[in-house]
Amino acid sequence: MAHGSRTAVLTAIVSNALVTVIKFIAAIISGSAAMMNEAVHSLMDTLNQGFLLIGLYQGGRPADEHYAFGHGQKKYLWNLWSAIGLFSIGSGLGLSHAWHSWHDLGNKIPNEPTLFLGFTLNPLWINMSVLTIAFLLEGYSFLVALKSYLKMMQRAGKSNPFSFLTEANDPTLVAVVLEDSIAMVGLVFAALGVGLTAVTGDGIWDVSFSALIAIMLGMIAFYLGYTNMRYLADMRDSEAEETFLRIANVHHQVERCHDLRSIILDETTTILVAEVELREEAVLPGLHERIQAERDAILNQLPAKRRHDEKLHCYAAARAAVIVTLQRTEEIIDELEAAVKQALPRVRNITVEVEGIATLVELPDQPPP
Known part of the structure; x- marks a missing residue:
């Protein structure tokens, strides 16, 4: 098992699990569609990286009487399942929630103070505080994955980190780097949605950025599915x-x-x-x-x-x-x-x-x- 990939995956699982919990709490309290989609996004990331970890352990098993060349390709199979299943489900749920939130725009006042456990809370400050904490956790996970990714790129003698995404032969590490990158972009989108809704008083901003987050999940699902499918189709070296x-x-x-x-x-x-x-x-x-x-x-x-x-x-x-x-x-x-x-x-x-x-x-x- 590649040590860099394992470290990146474990770090991502821990950080995303913590982020998932606080995002769901904030989404329930504030009623923000963008925050709810971010919570779903983080949940899908956590489950996806759990699948990646299973794939690393399964794929690292040596050759035996049934698998003459080892179990290496099982890693790509687990990666493919996680990409198509979890990310597609996450994208579908996100779009569905954005659709229902759009229909309910006229029934709710954006950023209305919420009573929670006897305390009156401002949804804007709750969301922004959670997004800040999430950005720090996701950022740390991203830096760990990026460090391993850059080392792999240097060993391959490459200098362009963007073009190397399509050339790297470790889709597990690529998946973690992309997921953490998209997670941080999603946090920015969620902050924009929440902030613009607070400034304008129009909840359409929250719903719009919520839909963008869901679309990003679908796009990354397609790319990761394609990347892993290539290795399962007996690709030439x-x-x-x-x-x-x-x-x-x-x-x-x-x-x-x-x-x-x-x-x-x-x-x-x-x-x-x-x-x-x-x-x-x-x-x-x-x-x-x-x-x-x-x-x-x-x-x-x-x-x-x-x-x-x-x-x-x-x-x-x-x-x-x-x-x-x-x-x-x-x-x-x-x-x-x-x-x-x-x-x-x-x-x-x-x-x-x-x-x-x-x-x-x-x-x-x-x-x-």
Whole structure:
């Protein structure tokens, strides 16, 4: 489990849970539509981040008899459920509440003092106090998530934090950063709605900003759903494929590479499959001597009186040729795999199939030694 993602998610859960409680209290006391939508927004954020945390724990489980490459993709599934389900529900509830509040505008005086537990309270001051506290809590959560996000961006060698949102391979951390960002924008909208309603005496401002908050929830739900769905659709790792091609093209024993494919399982695991053809002039030199040495080693394992058996000589020569050829092929594959894994450690599973020796265009003047 990515430590930065886990810290960001846990911080967001605690801060959003506290914010949810105080927002609901303020919304009930003041009757503000924008504050109620902000409370729903924070509740959805809290539940969503709970799903993200479950996904982190589920996705961090190692490979077993049922999941050969681990449980990494479960993280994207939990993220997708949280994005589509919770955010869409939150957006729908918010729009519904804004609609009903709009219909009730003529039945209620905006910012009318409220009697609560025997005390007369001013809804404007209640809402503004709660929004200030919420902004501080959400701001702290945002800074924690942003710090982890910027570290991830630096490791990836990127410099633009906005364009990196579409390139980052950790949608969990991206989700927390976006949710905290939208939460802070929502707080500003709620403050504008409450403030303009108090200044003008027209509750339409409160309702309008309430609807904007709900629409923002729907937009972020769509984006996060799309981001996680890409990883569940066996998306290719273009960087891994380009790295393999670059390494194969400069390898002096590889003639060509084809049928190159990859799948991103999660941000730490990519599977890559490729077929290569080897160069005859690079593979064959020295192969004859290795076959002879392997044949002699096989014959030396036999009793002295059987070493001159012609059939055993043919068998030893054939077996030695197979063993040495396989060894040389495995050496080339190991070299390719080691180079790719050194360049991109996330490419943990590489399958390279050797199709054989590349077809000769013309015969060499001299046979290889």
